[in-house]
Amino acid sequence: MNTHPPGAADSTVLSFDREAGFRALFDHSTVATLIVNRERTIEAINPAAVTLFGYCRNELHGKLLDCLVPESLREAHILQHKNYYTNPVAREMSHGNEVSARKKDGAVFPAFINLCAYHTGKEMHVIAFVTDISERKKAREQRFAAENRIRMLIEHAPAAIAMLATEMRYIIVSNRWLKDYRLGNRSITGKNHYETLPELPLRWKKLHRRALAGEILRSDEDMFQRTDGSVEWLRWELCPWYAEDGGIGGLIIFSEIITEQKMGRQALEKLNAELEDKVKERTVELISLLEHEKELNEIKSRFVSTASHEFRTPLSVILSSIQFIESYSRPGQEEKRGKHIERIKSSVKNLTELLNDFLSLEKLEQERVETSPSSFNLHHLCQDLADELLVTLKQGQQIIVAYEGAPDVCQDKKIVRNILVNLLSNAIKYSPLHGIIRIRAVHTANHIVIQVMDEGIGIPEAEQKNIFSKFYRASNAVNIQGTGLGLNIVQRYAELLGGSISFESRSGEGSVFTLEFPEK
Secondary structure (H helix, E strand, O other): OOOOOOOHHHHHHHHHHHHHHHHHHHHHOOOEEEEEOOOOEEEEEOHHHHHHHOOOOOOOOOOEHHHHOOHHHHHHHHHHHHHHOOOOOOEEOOOOOOOEEEOOOOOEEEEEEEEEEEEEOOEEEEEEEEEEOHHHHHHHHHHHHHHHHHHHHHHOOOOEEEEEEOOOEEEEEOHHHHHHOOOOOOOOOOOEHHHHOOOOOHHHHHHHHHHHOOOOEEEEEEEEEOOOOOEEEEEEEEEEEEOOOOOEEEEEEEEEEOHHHHHHHHHHHHHHHHHHHHHHHHHHHHHHHHHHHHHHHHHHHHHHHHHHHHHHHHHHHHHHHHHHHHHOOOOOOHHHHHHHHHHHHHHHHHHHHHHHHHHHHHHHHOOOOOOOOEEEEHHHHHHHHHHHHHHHOOOOOEEEEEEEEOOEEEEOHHHHHHHHHHHHHHHHHHOOOOOEEEEEEEEEOOEEEEEEEOOOOOOOHHHHHHOOOOOOOOHHHOOOOOOOOHHHHHHHHHHHOOOEEEEEEOOOOOEEEEEEEEOO
16 A cells, blocks of 8 residues: 555655666766865766776765866866856866866876756755866877978978968968069968959969869969069969868969079070071081182192292202302402301201201191100290390391299290290291390299290281191291291190190281290
């Protein structure tokens, strides 16, 4: 028989069912849950919370909540707990930017804590749902680090890169992008691409829409006109980027200004065309040179004939002078004999010069001349040559030597001597009576410069380009005996010394030959 008044049993059963359901939910919830009173005393803690904080089942019951709060946050937590009772609404708990909790072993971990309140009679309790967000925070930090790396990579990339959202607003751009598109150092994050670069042509906007639809587009050469009217050439690529949900999140633009390369290619193409024209011109010149070579061969043939004549002339003079000397054997005819003796000496000298030129040319042509450097007194050599050549001077001629620097040099003395003898002989030959021939030598810092200057007939300006050519003789010297080989030999000797020979000359005003060479 039921002793409870009507309705009392149903109320008891209902209360029991609610308490049992709450207890089951509390005990089996996977979220750490604590119930705390106004004095911050822990009245209940579920198994998930026990596991999270590392305590035993009944170890926290009746203890202050402070033991689960890091020491640095306890003061703020006490104040927050007190304030919560003035506005007990369900909300997230926060101590500034981040909430942390403390385990039994002292380990502190980031936590997400939701608070709510309930009343039992006049007493209010706070329920705290605690979630360890260490992994979530770590994942967030890793994602932030990855995003930061991408940002740094894009910003400092040596190429112009822009990452845009679907509505074509900038997310991030490289420094090179700002430079190439003359945007300065201002931030354009969040700004619209088309508003930032209003000069973009409509065809590019269509390409952007295609890329946002999933296409990857590129061009190795495209034209872009700036607002000031200048034209740039670009190489670009468009490709979509994808969000975490797999949808297209926006567009990435890679571009490179290749105006200089374009202009360089155009210049190269122009140069190639010019080179082709020059090749054609050069071909014509070569054909002309071949014809000229034929003419040179004819000149050589004429030279052989001339050389033969040059040999015959002094030999004839020697022979006739000897006959005259024999006939002038009587006393009083000494002057006549002396005249013919001088003619013989002069002819022998000419023959010697001819033979020396031929022998030197043969050795140089066959590359049988080897240098043999040694130390010698260059000042003495110049003075000795001036003395030796006194007997060859014309009436009233003088050789004046000037020297600067250390007298001793290291070079091939024989070759230096041959060059100077040749230059001085020419100066004597082509200078007038009473003319002055000067030798000026300067030795500084292992470098030697020797000048031979005369007051002779000079060389016509139009013919100076040929002066070092074999067999060539200037038009104003055709009546003066010579082979046309001397200066060519001098030039080759200068090259053997590792130096060079140059000259300055004006017809009728003399010549200056400058020999330069280093010490060995």
